[in-house]
Amino acid sequence: FEYSRSHFSFWRKNKRDNGDGTFGVDLNRNFSVGYGKSSNTASNVYSGPEPFSEPETRAIKIFVDNKDNITIALDYHSQGNVFFPAHKFNHEHEINGTYINTLCANMNDAISKVTGRKYGIHRGKPPTKLISGSGREYYYSKGIIAAVVEVGTRNIPDFMQNMQESIDENIPALLLALGEARNYSQNAPSRVENFRPTSVLANEVTLSWDYPQNKDIYFEIYRNTENKEACIENNLVASTFNRSYKDIQLNSGIAYYYYIRAVDSLTHKKSPFAPQTKIKTSLELDEFSRTLFPNPKDVGYVAQKQIETNRRHFGVNSLFIGVNESKGICYGSLQFDLSSIPKGAIIKDVTISLYPLNRVNAKIEKYGEWAISFVDTESVSDITEFNQIHNAEIIQTIGHSIPSEQLTQGKWSHWKLNKLELSILHDQLDNGKVLFKISGPRSLPEGRDSQMMMFDLGYGRFGGGLHYRPNMELKYTLPPEEVVVNVEQLSTLKESQIIENTLTCGFDSNNKKVYGLMKFNLDQLPDPSKTVITEAYIQIKNKSATKTRLDIRYNLEFVDVESISYAAIQNRERIEFIGYEVSRADLQKNKTHKFIFDHYSRLALEDRHFKNEEAYFIIKPTTSDIKNHTVDWYGKDSKNSVKLVIRYIQRRKEATAPIKNPSYAIENGKIKLIWDNPKEKEYVGTYVVRNRFRPPTNPLDGDKIYAGPDNYTYDDFGSASIEKYYAIFSYDNVPNYSEPVIIHFQGDKK
Template identity: 55%
Template sequence: MKNQYKSYQESLEYLQMMQLQYPNLIRLQKIGTTYEGRDIMLVTISKDVESADSKPAMLYTGTIHAREWIGHELALKFIEYAALNGDVDPILEKSLNESTLYMVPCLNPDGYEYSRKHFSFWRKNRRKNHDGTYGVDLNRNFSVGFKKISDTSSNVYGGEAPFSEAETYAIKEFVDAHPNITIAVDYHSQGNVFFPAHKFMHEAEIDGTDMNVICANMNDEIQKVTGRKYGIHRGKPPAHLISGSGREYYYSRGIIAFVAEVGTKNIPDYMKSMSSSVDENIPALKRTFSEVVNYSAKAPKRVDNFTVKSVAVNSVTLEWQYEEREDICFEIYRNVKDKDACNERTLVGVVSECCFTNSDLQSSTNYYYTIRVLNKKSGYKSPFAPIVKVRTKLDDDEFYKVVFASLSETGYVGELTQEQNRSHFGSNSLFVGVNKNSGICDAVVTFDLSTLPKNALIKSARFYIYPMNRVAAKIERYGEWNLSLLEEDSFSELTDFHEIENAKAKGVIGRAIRSEKLTQGIWNYWEFSRHECKLLQEKIDIQRVVFRLDGPKKLPAGEDSQMMQFDIGYGRFGGGIHYRPMLDVKYTVVEEQVALDTYTMATIDESGVKEGLSSGFDKNGEKVYGFMDFNLDALPDPEVTMITKCTLRIKNKNTLKGRSDIRFYVELVEVDEVGTYEDIKNREKIEFIGYEVAEKELNTH
């Protein structure tokens, strides 16, 4: 299997051949020398390559970690693709004409060769340290957030000082000398996840949306090829962020930067999974390369103050600020989940004004909007405005409630960890799937439903859970994860694996999530069907519902793990309330009709107040008012009641003689008592009720 991957020397010979065959497209240059004397080579790809450095550019780095061979292999395949399709593929041709791609296929040649020939899982370079150990983790040797540790044998030992290694110093010098670089992607394995750059205390970044969207657009291209979905995960502040990485250094230089972790193993079988990983990432890279110019000085500036102007039940109105120009328009994108693509699939409007109304939306639903500027003459686009999240309003008869998982009754149970299972509840993570150490593991997630009214009628529901890590889900396209609502009387102990594993499911919720769709860093959710909403509704009476989340139950021969890690939102390593499993429930209540009796009925004219209800004009042409008030004591508690419909029924006893253009209307008014004619004429009007009625529409039947 290893022989199917090119050696470093073979890749250099291949690149030299490509430079000879495509001299106007490809340029090969040495940017440094490794500890063991190997050349660190960079490839420049652009139409009219001699002018490449004058164009906006993307930087690609691969195999900074020795055992992560995908970066090296993908680079060689993309170079071949660009050479063969640069005059055929119109998107690629446009990108090569207006932009440049710098590629370092292998930033760690010494480590890569050691991994190939001696120890497959070697990670660092091959520097001999002062104490006789070998290697520095090059992706901990950059300056941003650098931390010096004393254990030189550690896989994450970052060296004596930032840029102490020839490899990191070489790429630093190149990046510093090329301010035309606008996007940088660093390819690693494993995990099928993108890691956008971050600031160490997670300050709000204006370009956070840009990094997420670029990764999400790559995700769309990947799904078209293999159906696989990558996660997008920026980590949680402050302890979970790596220090001294290349990604953060590039970002500190004003470059949009992210890591792509490919596959489920460091060195996958070439024919079984490496080839598909390469195939899916070529169009993804091409898509990102097409964005390079949109982050350069040639691009329009980003819109200012993109915000929500108004929200209704079925519509959202957005507004923003931008200078008046005839050569630009605005593209508005909408998603129903975070970290989704902004492309042709999600484009919902193109306008020239600084305002847009999106209609025909669902009530009480989360929507995510962003916007960018398009220069109609050049075709260049601006960076994206920060995402705006908005939830549409509830309909008149709707309510919603978000319920978080209960601390003490949420955890996981392992087949081979029965004695420790009780300690798995209420802190850190949920492990779901199977591995050799723990056997089968199921998650138990419990919700307290006491905040839902007993007469609630659930209209829709979603179960959300946040995937923290999928590194231990090592097998491509194997297994699926199911959510089941359990029968309360089919188990007695939440922390007992056998009871939970064998508990009776009242219903399986939504659709199973297959392994290739189970992402890290993007919320997963299960949507309840109408029948499943009824099952959940039945649990309101006992004010508690218990779910089981389970995955694959056995491992193929030769495999040791297919385990997914979800956040519980509690404990030292939990992400807090924002990462807890939750139920999002939209409901109405059983409708109740109440008839209210009139407290007072009177007729008021210039002569005074009379009993009975009349309205119209007197013989002098002065208005005659009918007055009614009602006793509201029969209404239920207003704190827990919403009036969804109110009808005023009045039956007339007579009609007017002759034809008339008189119209009758009802007002809700603010008066303490019937009062005088002048009081009624000068009444404080609150609202017209319904529509006015013409005399001819009245009848005595």
């Protein structure tokens, strides 16, 4: 420590004499698991002549090997404000992965309560080279939950200003981890198995799981809307002894992350978390969604001191945003093609997301903010030119800027548009594109050399792959079309007679109800498989009003009738009430009445249209014990005739057929998946997802491998020796997803 403080702040080795004029071995490369032998003794990450060659690592090995009750191990390093969970040198999910991430997220929550700072959680992602010979992986190989905690933004921070703050925020987090240690012991309940979604709708999700019968065990279920977030009391949505749970009142088209653990009601010990379950709720029937990615030429950064090379910063490696001595001020240019969004679309929800790749060069605590702004495209002719981006006319900065202490390496950063910002984006639809400027701090305090954040582009040698590209997720609907359906048949039904072409309701002289019947033909609507009714109402006008002072009321029912007779109407099957009751006072005040269809009534109307059946409605009184009081309504042959007004959009309701003939092969050590796509003209593409533990049930239920129109893909980072499941979905332009077709990959065996 003294050497690094007084001579070289990035010195990370011990002081071993290597015998060739160099000194030191990096102790965090000297453990046996994943050990990589190196010969460059001068390197700052020299791993030593062999595993455990150093007395420090041998001492740790002896201690760990002789203790069978260690359940959690944390290595504290500097710098970066990030957790690095342990791994097994592949990019597959592991049974303990959710538990380690959740432990880190809960510690992160404890840190945030002290200073407001957010740490990243970054296991390493393809094609990142994972650290070899680390103590963290050695502990993990012994069945110990392990992570590295990188503390602070400088290797040797100012003690009074920064180090004390780091200590203060990490003590509660460390105490939380100590309290969690018993939940990973041999005496803790076993982990829940097969935690899965069994039903996913627009506003609700049903989850199920397997667990041996035990009257003392109940289950805690947590829900988040972002990955790698804490599982604490605030997001505990259920405690139940059951083996299933229905989560309701959710929002449509939103990703949700669910976590479960078993709890012993006697000892209060808890199991490790089961593997996380991810879902995305269905869209409402009138909604569409798109996830837009920038073309490589439309995303990159421009640097103040690299004017001649800025064009080469586009579509490759990383977005550098902020300021440092070598590059000067750096902005990001991010442009999306909007041509796939209809110009008249009504945009309901938009989120822009960037993946923070590395924050090591954001070295100054609590200094600067990172923001995304709408740019007037008329003010920029070349998005690769620094001065144009620097001087671009800003229309609006989106939402809240992210301060430096909340930049989280390894966790997506999101900017959600509010209503004003949605209207700005809507105005850009006519241009067919939208341009954003990503900005950070533009100056440095005296004596500091960098406050620079790196975001992933997804492209290039150092990019994390296409799944880590900046993206903009939109949810929208279309302006409705309207059709006015005139009534086809009107009837007044009394006990004694049926009077055609009139509409009267109330009570006759014998205190028997008089019903008014209306029939509509729905042939004016387009193809029922692509018609979504967004609004509907029946408009009728009364000719007369009841003279009684009694509070007589009238309502409208959507009914199912097999024949038109008084007895059939009395014994009718009601489908739904339409709108609200009309009172005596309403009849006297307003002679025009609109009975509004609710959600279920609209679905019933769509069902009639799909079955090519007429829609029947009756209007009737709700009060009893009244004689000789009726209300006459205008019929179908006048300008005030009964009307059914329907507003609708055209949108597919069903998915295309599933893919056929799925298979796999191993080519050059990679898993190749092959299938036949459906031949329907509405088919747009195929979506492939991988789940290590069970067959995926929905497109978010695992790791995305591919989306597009091809009939094959490679799993570039899936191990050919590890069992796993793939689900393949076809989709249309809504998108509606087909039922999954499952490939069970069994490692070396087909």
